[in-house]
Amino acid sequence: MSNATSFPNMPPVPLPSGGLMPVASSATSRSTPPAQRRTVSPQRFYTSPGLVQGGATPVGAMPGTYGMVAERGRTVREQRCDVSNVVIVDSVVAGVGASTLAAILARELNERGLKCVLVDADLQGGGLDVLLGVENEDGSRLGEISAPLGTIDGKALLRELPVWDGVPLLSCDPWKTENPQSWEVQACIRALSQVRSAVIVDMGQWNGLQDLTELRQAIRITVVEMTVLGLARAKANMQSQRNLSDPIGEHDAATQEREFLVGMQPRGTIRDHGVTAVEEAAEYLDCDITAFITTDAKLCSELLEGLGLRKPNRANAKAIATLADLIQEALGEKSVNHGTRSA
Structure with a gap:
């Protein structure tokens, strides 16, 4: 049995960065170089309220908050706005x-x-x-x-x-x-x-x-x-x-x-x-x-x-x-x- 048929189709493997790394057979790996794995770099970003496209909320995002710090995949939610005064x-x-x-x-x-x-x-x-x-x-x-x-x-x-x-x-x-x-x-x-x-x-x-x-x-x-x-x-x-x-x-x-x-x-x-x-x-x-x-x-x-x-x-x-x-x-x-x- 050839190497191409020894590995059945397998679902892609999710990466920590949110991308997908396909699982290929050994024959495929010889002919094409493996996909390079992406890394999550430290970053600071802000998700403004009401501006999320398509109604979907990004992972870790909290609509209506003032800001959010993401570092190495971890999110820290900030305090909501106090409008009592x-x-x-x-x-x-x-x-x-x-x-x-x-x-x-x-x-x-x-x-x-x-x-x-x-x-x-x-x-x-x-x-x-x-x-x-x-x-x-x-x-x-x-x-x-x-x-x-x-x-x-x-x-x-x-x-x-x-x-x-x-x-x-x-x-x-x-x-x-x-x-x-x-x-x-x-x-x-x-x-x-x-x-x-x-x-x-x-x-x-x-x-x-x-x-x-x-x-x-x-x-x-x-x-x-x-x-x-x-x-x-x-x-x-x-x-x-x-x-x-x-x-x-x-x-x-x-x-x-x-x-x-x-x-x-x-x-x-x-x-x-x-x-x-x-x-x-x-x-x-x-x-x-x-x-x-x-x-x-x-x-x-x-x-x-x-x-x-x-x-x-x-x-x-x-x-x-x-x-x-x-x-x-x-x-x-x-x-x-x-x-x-x-x-």
Whole structure:
């Protein structure tokens, strides 16, 4: 019997590197050189959340984590993002005042004794430093920060940020620098959340950040324009976001206590014509309107002139204080009683 028939067909042998080494007969081995075995070299890499092709998870990978170190085939999983002290401010459409609200809220909480930091994660619009009049201040911007492993030193980052009215600001200037990757934005937020009592994040419309599922579990403030069209857009967006974060339909009370709606009066209205009442809006959206912000012509004109963001008028200051009270409670800071609600 020949050597070619003495060895039946055998399945390929898996290699530690993930490749396959075929098992050939002795006759085959004489005619062709053996396949060279690949080795696993030490490497460092990061798997960003939501970017795994085909829905398959690589061996050792943990979707939604900040980074992972692989050395000689061993993986070390890092800690998941803790978003308990992160406050997201977003809106359905641009230009309704979400950035202004985020800045005023951060200043209000900072004045109450909470050490806050303000993050501009609106990758499409950005320019929060310009809005607040600190664009010429020295310091790091979001596009200048690299986090290839998804890890950043929060204290070192905080020292590099410009400060607006006592609040450190990590701004995004997409016209100056290339936008960061989504996991780099998340890494910055995570790092700052470890060194500050509260992180107020202006998310805009989540453009480019849809895969950051951890941040969808943060305290969330959604700014809604109080018009028929604005409310219709808000209802559709709320339903789609709820389906993403809660696919089985169990939107529990604990989640609702960390979600707030802020109604914003549209600019350019005359004597409130076209503005939907708070009660009607709450009934249509089937949820409470936490605060209602009216237009402030003087504040808007000063912002457009580049004079920065002054204190809001009396009516809006009261609405901001009420919102800040609720945020304090959601953050577990009930002992701080500088606001309008009793501790």
